[in-house]
Every structure is written in structure tokens, then in C-alpha cells.
Amino acid sequence: MTEIPDLKVALLGTTNSGKSSYLQGMYATLAAGLMNGFFLYCRDRKLDLQLLAEWEELNTNGTFPETTREGASFEYPFVLNAGIDPWLNFDMLDYRGGALLTSDDEDPDVIRMRAQLRAAHSVYAVISCEHLTKRITPENRAQVLMSTKIAAISTHLQREIGRRRAEGAKPPSVVVLLTKADLLRPRFQGQPGDVLFKEIVEDVRLLFPLAFQKHISAMICPVRLGYFGTADARQVQAPSVAPNNLMQPIAFTLLHRLGVANAETARAVEQAQRTFTQAEQAEKSYGAKFFRTVAKEDAFAAATRAAAAKLAVLREQLAVDTSRYQDLGEQIGHLPLIQDGTVLDFASSSSSSSSSSADVQ
Numbered sequence: 001m002t003e004i005p006d007l008k009v010a011l012l013g014t015t016n017s018g019k020s021s022y023l024q025g026m027y028a029t030l031a032a033g034l035m036n037g038f039f040l041y042c043r044d045r046k047l048d049l050q051l052l053a054e055w056e057e058l059n060t061n062g063t064f065p066e067t068t069r070e071g072a073s074f075e076y077p078f079v080l081n082a083g084i085d086p087w088l089n090f091d092m093l094d095y096r097g098g099a100l101l102t103s104d105d106e107d108p109d110v111i112r113m114r115a116q117l118r119a120a121h122s123v124y125a126v127i128s129c130e131h132l133t134k135r136i137t138p139e140n141r142a143q144v145l146m147s148t149k150i151a152a153i154s155t156h157l158q159r160e161i162g163r164r165r166a167e168g169a170k171p172p173s174v175v176v177l178l179t180k181a182d183l184l185r186p187r188f189q190g191q192p193g194d195v196l197f198k199e200i201v202e203d204v205r206l207l208f209p210l211a212f213q214k215h216i217s218a219m220i221c222p223v224r225l226g227y228f229g230t231a232d233a234r235q236v237q238a239p240s241v242a243p244n245n246l247m248q249p250i251a252f253t254l255l256h257r258l259g260v261a262n263a264e265t266a267r268a269v270e271q272a273q274r275t276f277t278q279a280e281q282a283e284k285s286y287g288a289k290f291f292r293t294v295a296k297e298d299a300f301a302a303a304t305r306a307a308a309a310k311l312a313v314l315r316e317q318l319a320v321d322t323s324r325y326q327d328l329g330e331q332i333g334h335l336p337l338i339q340d341g342t343v344l345d346f347a348s349s350s351s352s353s354s355s356s357s358a359d360v361q
């Protein structure tokens with residue numbers, strides 16, 4: 001089997017913020033191929049069955065799984081297929097929320113979390129919307145920072161960004177994952193979608209300014225598994241399960257990764273084009289010489305062929321990745337994206353297509 005690239009996502013959020021539930025719903029959505037021809041599956045067959053069984057349990061009986069797994073950090077070894085081709089090893093890391101609480105540098109969970117953060121291409125900062133039922137103000141900010149553990153998440157991520165900067169490496173992309181978005185309903189009832197986004201962006205700016213930093217690409221994504229009305233019910237009405245926006249964060253993570261990779265491939269194509277032109281010219285000018293040997297002629301021709309083949313492979317890769325980039329871009333809809341502190345105009349960016357965000361609450 002050919003090597004496929006790795007993509008690592010770290011989910012950081014306090015206990016009960018909705019990390020595992022998001023992961024399950026997201027997995028069920030992507031395993032079903034609902035993201036425009038991209039499919040997710042789990043290399044670990046047991047985990048795969050468990051995730052799908054838990055999702056089915058929620059959908060048929062309205063029961064959330066026990067949080068026994070909260071005792072340990074958990075790594076899900078997914079593979080993302082583009083059509084029938086395996087494209088990426090997609091590892092998702094579901095941290096034990098408790099690791100965020102301790103400032104003990106020797107704590108094994110903290111050590112593991114740092115190691116995983118180092119490898120992460122994308123970090124999801126998870127905030128439950130139960131803390132966003134009122135507008136964030138300078139007065140209530142400290143309280144919300146504490147109960148969401150978002151300050152600790154910022155600290156860990158900031159450290160990692162600093163470490164990468166010192167090494168000349170790129171920071172991870174950032175998704176602000178606003179789980180339990182059904183709980184925003186009373187706050188925004190009857191208001192147009194762009195009011196919700198405008199206010200939520202300002203809330204996030206106060207809670208998690210890191211997402212607005214220079215060199216950071218971020219997305220703010222409200223997600224919901226259903227309309228449950230409360231923040232931590234073990235038992236809900238099965239028909240109230242109505243997932244929304246579960247795949248958009250993944251599409252964003254992939255887009256960001258592809259954007260970086262495509263820029264590199266485009267540079268490699270330019271370089272390969274130059275090499276090819278030089279080889280071709282060298283072959284031509286040797287061919288024009290009066291004294292030539294067949295062996296040398298063959299060597300020049302072989303060099304041209306090799307350069308042409310390399311150029312063709314790179315061009316093909318760029319074409320495939322560019323088309324994937326377009327397919328994924330269509331999945332994002334008009335969710336707020338933040339690049340270098342500038343909020344891209346989500347309200348006007350696309351008005352039709354995708355169902356995302358239209359009914360976030």
C-alpha cells in the first residue's frame with residue numbers, strides 16, 4: 001500500500017463540553033459519505049463498531065453513552081477516503097478534559113496532551129453553548145473563561161504556537177467548536193442568522209482572542225446533535241436528534257491543510273517545469289552538435305523524459321488537490337472564517353447552496 005499523509009486533529013475542551021458526542025455524530029455523518037464524496041472509516045474495527053452503535057443508540061432510544069471513557073485520553077485512528085482512494089490518515093484525539101485543569105508539568109496527561117498538540121495540524125477549541133446563552137461582557141467574561149476552561153486551552157495552544165514560530169513552522173489551524181448550539185435558541189429566537197453570527201463572533205473575540213491573532217486561520221462553528229433543551233441530559237427524546245454542521249469543521253481543517261500543500265505543490269511544479277525546459281534545451285543543443293555519440297544522445301533524451309514524467313505527476317497531483325479543494329470549499333457555507341484577525345464576510349460569501357449554518361440554533 002502506498003504511503004498516505006497524516007492529518008492530526010486535537011479536540012480540547014473541558015469535561016462534558018460535548019467532545020465525544022461531536023466525534024460520534026461527525027463520524028456517523030462522514031462514514032455515511034455525506035461530505036461530498038469523502039468517506040471516513042476507522043482503522044480500529046472495534047472502535048468503528050462502538051462509535052456507530054453509540055450513535056444508533058442515541059438515534060433510536062435517545063440515550064447518550066456513559067462517560068466512562070472520560071477517564072483516559074483517546075486517539076481515533078481514522079482514514080479519510082476521497083472517493084474510493086485512501087487520502088489521509090486522519091487521527092482525532094479526544095482529550096480527557098481533566099488534563100486542562102492541572103498546571104502540573106509532570107502530569108502524564110499534560111505531557112501527552114503537549115506531545116499531541118505538537119503533532120496537531122488542527123486544534124478544535126470546544127466551548128459548550130450553555131455558556132453562551134447570554135452575550136459575553138467584560139463583567140461575565142471571567143466566569144465563562146473559568147467554566148469553559150478556555151483560558152487553559154489558550155495557554156496550551158499559545159505555547160505550542162510560540163514553539164513552532166521559533167522553529168519556523170506553521171501554526172495549526174483553529175476551529176472554535178461551539179457545541180450544543182440548540183441552547184442558543186432562546187437568545188436568538190426570531191432573529192436573522194447574521195445577527196447570531198455577528199454576536200457570536202464578538203463573544204469569541206472576548207473569550208478566545210487567540211483565534212484573531214496574526215498568522216492564524218480559524219473557523220467559528222456552532223454544532224448541534226439535536227434539540228435537547230438541556231446541557232447534559234443522559235436521556236433525550238430520540239426524535240429530537242437533528243444534527244447540524246458536524247462536517248463543516250472537518251472540511252475547514254482539510255481545506256487549510258490542502259491550501260498549505262497546494263502552495264508547496266505549485267512551487268514544485270514551477271521548479272519541475274524549469275528542470276524540464278533545461279533538459280529539453282540540453283538535449284536539443286547536443287543534437288545540433290556535429291560530433292555526437294548515440295550513448296550520450298540517449299542519456300540526454302532519458303533526462304528529458306524523466307523531467308517530463310516528474311512534471312506530469314506533480315501537475316496531476318495539483319489538479320486532483322485543486323478539485324478536492326473546490327469540493328470541500330462548497331461544504332463550508334457561510335460560517336465565519338477568520339484569517340489574520342480579519343473576519344471574512346460570512347453573510348455575503350455564499351447565499352444559496354449548502355444547508356450549513358442556516359438553522360444553527
Ligand SMILES: Nc1nc2c(ncn2[C@@H]2O[C@H](COP(=O)(O)OP(=O)(O)O)[C@@H](O)[C@H]2O)c(=O)[nH]1
Pocket residue numbers: 013014015016017018019020021022064067070097179180181182183223224225226227228229230231232233234
Ligand atoms: N443540548 C445539547 N446537549 C448535548 C449536545 N451534544 C452533547 N450534549 C450533552 O452533553 C453531554 C456531554 O457530552 P460528551 O460528549 O460526553 O462530553 P465530553 O466530556 O466533552 O466528551 C452529553 O451527555 C449530552 O447530554 C447537543 O448538541 N445539544
Ligand SMILES: [Mg+2]
Pocket residue numbers: 019020021067069070094
Ligand atoms: Mg468525552
